[in-house]
Amino acid sequence: MSLIALKDSLGSDFxxxxxxxxxxxxxxxxxxxxxFRPQQQEMAAAVATALxxxxxxxxxxxxxxxxxxxxxxxxxxxxxxxxxxxxxxLTRLIFKxxxxxxxxxx
Numbered sequence: 036m037s038l039i040a041l042k043d044s045l046g047s048d049f050x051x052x053x054x055x056x057x058x059x060x061x062x063x064x065x066x067x068x069x070x071f072r073p074q075q076q077e078m079a080a081a082v083a084t085a086l087x088x089x090x091x092x093x094x095x096x097x098x099x100x101x102x103x104x105x106x107x108x109x110x111x112x113x114x115x116x117x118x119x120x121x122x123x124x125l126t127r128l129i130f131k132x133x134x135x136x137x138x139x140x141x
Contacts, residue, residue: 049116053083053109063108075101083109 055061057076063069078094078101085092086109096102114121 049087049113050080050083053112054080056108056112057105072099072101075105078102078105079109082106083113086110086113 054076056063057072057079058064059071064071074096078096081092081094082105094102094106110121113119
């Protein structure tokens, strides 16, 4: 997996919480199909940093990393914390089906 950021990372409490959420003992680990994926955790923290700093982020990751959950979770958490809306779009039916039957822990 490679991450390309347009700005240096500053780090924060929000980023640390997202990192912990995806940890081996974090809240996500309570899901029945949870599998700790360090690349997913790294991606989620990078997404959290980019959202917090209001900058772009380009991520390339292989199959099985858990990209959907890694970018959706930080966006949803930030939206909840800031009382703002978050919008995401999955355009391919196969991705929608896969996300809701395999990826989503809920």
